[in-house]
Each structure stands twice: as C-alpha cells, then as structure tokens.
Amino acid sequence: MSFSWAKPYEPKTALGRWFDERLPLPRLAYGAVGGGYPVPRNLNYFWNFGVAAGLFLTIQIITGIVLAMHYFASTDGAFNSVNQLIMRDVNAGWLLRYAHMNGASFFFIVVYVHIFRGLYYGSYKAPRELVWMLGLVIYLLMMATAFMGYVLPWGQMSYWGAQVITGFFSAFPLIGEPLRVWLLGGYAPDQAALTRFFSLHYLLPFVIAAVVILHIWALHIPGSGNPTGVDVKDERDTLPFHPFYTAKDGWFSGVILLVYALVTFFAPNYLGHPDNYIPANPLATPAHIVPEWYFWPFYAILRSFTVDFILPAKLWGVLAMFSSILLLFFLPWLDKSPVRSGSYRPVFKRFFWLLVVDVIILGYVGGAPISPFRTALGQAAAAYYFLHFLVILPIVSALETPLPLPSSISESVLHGEVAEAAPVGQTKRRGGSIATASAE
Amino acid sequence: MRFILGFIGAVFALILTISLISGVATYFSNPPAPLAAEEFHREPKELRLASDGPFGKFDNQQLQRGFQVFSEVCSACHSLKLVSFRDLKGIGYNDAEVKKIASDWKVQTPSLNPDTGEPATRKPLPSDTIPSPFANEIAARAANNNALPPDLSLITKSREGGAAYVHSLLTGYQNQPAELLKKFPDAKTPPNLHYNPYFANLNIAMPPPLTTNGQVSYEDGTKPTVDQMAQDVAAFLVWTAEPSLARRHASGLAVSVFLLFATILGYLAYRNIWHEAKRAVRVTGPLDPENQAKARRSKAKAGVVG
Numbered sequence: 001m002s003f004s005w006a007k008p009y010e011p012k013t014a015l016g017r018w019f020d021e022r023l024p025l026p027r028l029a030y031g032a033v034g035g036g037y038p039v040p041r042n043l044n045y046f047w048n049f050g051v052a053a054g055l056f057l058t059i060q061i062i063t064g065i066v067l068a069m070h071y072f073a074s075t076d077g078a079f080n081s082v083n084q085l086i087m088r089d090v091n092a093g094w095l096l097r098y099a100h101m102n103g104a105s106f107f108f109i110v111v112y113v114h115i116f117r118g119l120y121y122g123s124y125k126a127p128r129e130l131v132w133m134l135g136l137v138i139y140l141l142m143m144a145t146a147f148m149g150y151v152l153p154w155g156q157m158s159y160w161g162a163q164v165i166t167g168f169f170s171a172f173p174l175i176g177e178p179l180r181v182w183l184l185g186g187y188a189p190d191q192a193a194l195t196r197f198f199s200l201h202y203l204l205p206f207v208i209a210a211v212v213i214l215h216i217w218a219l220h221i222p223g224s225g226n227p228t229g230v231d232v233k234d235e236r237d238t239l240p241f242h243p244f245y246t247a248k249d250g251w252f253s254g255v256i257l258l259v260y261a262l263v264t265f266f267a268p269n270y271l272g273h274p275d276n277y278i279p280a281n282p283l284a285t286p287a288h289i290v291p292e293w294y295f296w297p298f299y300a301i302l303r304s305f306t307v308d309f310i311l312p313a314k315l316w317g318v319l320a321m322f323s324s325i326l327l328l329f330f331l332p333w334l335d336k337s338p339v340r341s342g343s344y345r346p347v348f349k350r351f352f353w354l355l356v357v358d359v360i361i362l363g364y365v366g367g368a369p370i371s372p373f374r375t376a377l378g379q380a381a382a383a384y385y386f387l388h389f390l391v392i393l394p395i396v397s398a399l400e401t402p403l404p405l406p407s408s409i410s411e412s413v414l415h416g417e418v419a420e421a422a423p424v425g426q427t428k429r430r431g432g433s434i435a436t437a438s439a440e
Numbered sequence: 441m442r443f444i445l446g447f448i449g450a451v452f453a454l455i456l457t458i459s460l461i462s463g464v465a466t467y468f469s470n471p472p473a474p475l476a477a478e479e480f481h482r483e484p485k486e487l488r489l490a491s492d493g494p495f496g497k498f499d500n501q502q503l504q505r506g507f508q509v510f511s512e513v514c515s516a517c518h519s520l521k522l523v524s525f526r527d528l529k530g531i532g533y534n535d536a537e538v539k540k541i542a543s544d545w546k547v548q549t550p551s552l553n554p555d556t557g558e559p560a561t562r563k564p565l566p567s568d569t570i571p572s573p574f575a576n577e578i579a580a581r582a583a584n585n586n587a588l589p590p591d592l593s594l595i596t597k598s599r600e601g602g603a604a605y606v607h608s609l610l611t612g613y614q615n616q617p618a619e620l621l622k623k624f625p626d627a628k629t630p631p632n633l634h635y636n637p638y639f640a641n642l643n644i645a646m647p648p649p650l651t652t653n654g655q656v657s658y659e660d661g662t663k664p665t666v667d668q669m670a671q672d673v674a675a676f677l678v679w680t681a682e683p684s685l686a687r688r689h690a691s692g693l694a695v696s697v698f699l700l701f702a703t704i705l706g707y708l709a710y711r712n713i714w715h716e717a718k719r720a721v722r723v724t725g726p727l728d729p730e731n732q733a734k735a736r737r738s739k740a741k742a743g744v745v746g
Binding site for chain 2: 041080083084087088094095098239243244247248250251253254255257258261262264265266268269274275276277278287304305306307309313316320323327330333334372375376379380382383386387389390391394
C-alpha cells in the first residue's frame, strides 16, 4: 500500500504462516479489503455504492449460472424455457429469474449512483484517471451484457430491441450493413444471433469481473478519494478498511438488498416492459420499441437527431450516442480545476445538478412514446448534455474561484480534537498525546 | 485537444438546435392531426383482486369460477399453452377432478396410432397443456376473419394494466360514441371489428365474449353477472400468468423481515465499531461519544456495575 502506516499482514497461526510463505493470498486480501488498507475516515454513504456494485455483479453471476442450466438458446424454445420451464417447473426458478431480471436493474442503479458520485467529487482527476477509465470500460461491458441478456427470453422487446440496436451499425456508410450482417450472423436477428448473444452474455460478466480487479488495483495505488477531495496527509486521516468500512458497507448493503428484495418479490415486472411477455414475432412490430430503462437517456440522444444535415440524421444520432459515453473518457482533461470535490466549487456544483436534471429529462424522453413536445425537450436536453461536458466544464474549471479547502481530512471531521484522531487498538500510536485517547 | 472536443460538442449542439427548430417549424406549419385512438382510448377501470398487494393470496373459489368461464367461453378460441391440466391442482381441484377435466376436454390431442404410425388423436392427459381448438395459425385465422386469438397464459403480464385491462376489455364493448364519428368521420369501426375503448386502437376483432348475465352457471351460488364473470376470468388469468405469485409474496415477506433484522444488527455493529472513531456532528445527545464516556466515568465513580 501506498501509505507508510498501513499495517502489514501478520499471520496469527502456524498454518497461516505456512500458507503465507507459499501463496500470500490472505496477505493480498488483507491489503486490499482488510485491516491493511487505510481509507479516508470521512467517506459519506455515496462511497458505499462501489461495494454494492460488486455485490450485484456477484448476484448476477450466481443466479445467471443457475438460470443457464435451464435455458434453451433456440428461437423455438427460448421463450418457453423462460416462461414455462424456469418460471413454473424449476424449483424456485421464478425466484432466480426475477432476482436476475431485477438484479440487472439494481446493478445499473448502484453503478449510476457510483458514476455520479465520481462526477460530483471529481474522482476522475489525477491521480485516479485510470480508475475512472477502467470504470467506464466496466460500464460499457455492462451495457453490452445487459443488452444481450435482454434478448435471451426472445420476447417481442428482445427481438425488436436487437433489431434496433444492431441497426445502429447500418448507419455507417459502406461498411455498416455488412458489419451488421456479420455481427448478427444473418439479415435479421435469428438463431445465429441468439446463440452468439447467449455465449457472449455468459462470457462478458467474467470479463467485467477481471476489469473490476484492475479497477480496484488502480484505486489502491493512490487510495480512495474522499468528500473533501483533500489528499490523505497522515495516519489521523485514515481508518483501516476492516473493521470500519466493512461494517459500514455491511449494514448499508443490507439497506440496498432490502430495497432490491422489495422490488424483486412485490413488483418484479415493474421495471420491465409487458411486451416482452409476448413471444418474438418478426412480422409484428410493437407500437413503441423501447430499450430497458437504463438505456433511455442514450436512446433519447439517438432519437433527437431528426434532420439530415450533411450526414443522414440516423448517422448523427448514432455518432452522438457513442460520443455521449466516450466523451467521459476525456473528462480528466476537460475539467482542469485542481479542486476535486464539487462541495468547494460553487459554480461547478450548480452545473452538476443541472446535468443530473438533464439526464433525468433525457431518460424520461427516451422511455416515453414520441410526441412533438417530448422530441423538442429531448433535443434541448441532448444539446445541453454535450455542451455541459465539452464546453461548459472546461470554461468553468478555468474561470471559477473555489472555496477555501480544509487543511486536512481530520481537521474537516474532527474539529481538531486530537483525542479522537486515532481509535484505540486500531492503529499504531504515533505520539504521546494520542496514546492517552479514550483511556476510559 | 480541449478545443477539438469543444468543437465536437458545439457541432452536436448545433445539429440538435437545427433539429429542434425544424421540428418546431413543422409543428406549427403542419400540425399533427389528432387521432381517434389518442382521444377516445380509456385506461382500464380499477379492479381489486385477492392476489393484489404484498399480502395477496389467490382466492381459489374465484379462480375455479374463472376457470369455468375460461373453459365454457374463452377456450372456444384461446389456448393456455403454458398451463398443464395438472397445474389446476394448484387452484383446488383434486387428482380425480383434474383427470376428468383433461379427458372431457373438447379438443383432442394429436398423437400417432400405435399400430399403424398414422396421425391420430387421443384424449388429453393431465400432463398435457391446455390446447388451442385450432390445429395451427392458418386454421385459427381462417376461422376468425384473419385475426389470431392469442394464447392467454401470460395475457395479464403482457398487457399494460394486467387483470384490470382484461376485466375492462371484456366489459367495455359498446356502440361507437356519436361524438367520435362526428369528430373523426373516417374512424368508423370496420365490419367484423368491434368498438372497445379499452383496446389500443379502439377496434378489436374479438366479438363480445360475455354478453348476458347467467351465460355460465356457477356452482357456488355466486351470481354470474357479466361483470362478475369478467372479474373471475381476469383473476384466473392472473393465476395462469404466475401460479407462483402467492409463494412469491410469502417468501418476500420472510426475506424482507430477515433482511430488516440483519440490517438492524449490522447497523448496531457499525455504530459499535465506529463509536470511538467518529465524532458525531452534533456534540450533544446521549449517543455522543464524549457524553457516553462521561456517563461511564460517573457510573464507575458511583460503583455501578455494567
């Protein structure tokens, strides 16, 4: 670990020593998520969503592996294997299926909170640029995985969603259409597409897990950020991850799981679309083709381009939609303000909340049926989205005068009381004054 | 690089502004015509069923009445291909009754003659699913003015509004309002279709299935009004869409109570662990570490144990 006061792993038993000399796996875990990882002591509850995302990845992998044991990846059998076999005949199959369906939604919910946390507190800034970019890679992989997973039940929205989303590629001139046919293995989604989507849907979560390891590795080089954005200066600024943050993450994961359970058990189809309970029919187009809710903002951006200006409107839409995510990779260089936390940036803060509202508007427009009013609203919101990141943020970061920062993390939370700075028995004491702390 | 990115952002914003302006211009120069289906479509009427809400369970008596309506009325055109006859045990029929329901079913199951191998039919078994009266889609369309009666297994999950939609649709047949015809002379319901404001495009191919009170005679003494029959069959179709619903509710309660308990314990553990590390923002109050320390000190001084 990067901090000199991080406690090294000390095996307590002979077996532990024997193991540590041969395969220091417990040492790795201790340094990564145990007592050997010092974390800023002032993290708020927005910092719990990263662990929650890991939790949902685990839930998805476990429920998904069992579901795959009962699923048939065939255009004739997929719908019935989900809606008859799994939902009716497999023991607790309905639970696995609903847990997986809603698990995907909750994975996105916690990841969106995690991403907006990063946007507000400047988690993308030096020295954590790679943490941010690896996170975006995870997000892109999640989107691909979720899209392919939604195709698997082979309902109407599965089929037409696949039709629309793979249709993006045909917007590109010349290579577009051959590329689409190559990706689908045919001219329209059919058996070839379904089988490869199933194969990739099974593969990608493990790729996500691998990138998660890189994401955490890159995070542990500088250590976690914190709500003040001030760097960790000494031991008083940190607490060991275990037991402090394991306890905090533990109980807060309970809260998130409780909400997840309430939705899964009492409103399992609330976040889905009724049309996906109709078997796929290539001859009947649904009245409104909409993707799952977590894609709505991007779908709104796609649909906002309605004018052929130099390039066809569809190509503009596809380019803008891909750009809307890819531009986030450039964020560390678009926002040059040396102050990380939005709490100390009054102008940035206002624009941040405007962006939150903007993305919610885009989500609403993307999920609702097309109307002239909503299209206009979506166009304005999409324009603001690009201006926010590519124009406003660089200007604000250059001109804004930030508020004065606290001189250290411990000063910001502890009001200067030395007595509370180092919890008894948890960290090595580094001065006489701390040694007397909490003597009672 | 920031200039290039800023330029890209400006280009996207410009194209969007052009799209916005041209959209607004089109709206005013060529306003979209209102549609009859937008103005006269109605949301389903409210329907309360025993299976609603987190404590909802199925009312088997109502489900059996609903099954009776299905088998005497709906099954003339519709199938339940995801539901086996033996699943009916879940709504309170015993083995003998299920066997009888299956073998008395009016549609035979396709099979092979065991001696000659030629196509034949046999009586349905409890393990068979509830079949369509039509041999295939072409036969179904030929018998129904080219409309295809959908399988009803998942109908309450595959329509916005669920059971309420089914109930409203079954009771919503009416004559086309004069107001509609006055406003939209072209929107007259075509022959062979039937006006129903709960159907998305207002004109449905299915003729009114429940027309008179007493169309089905209930054994349990419930009065078979059209509304009652529609409610019962809607309740039955909630069950066919998800027979595990009652179990889902019951497990959901158990899981939620367990998680709530575990979360409270987790919270107390968290408070305990952070007790000395965290300065409460409010320095007053009994949970403040300093006050707790004071309380412990004075207890110790007074010789109180614990």
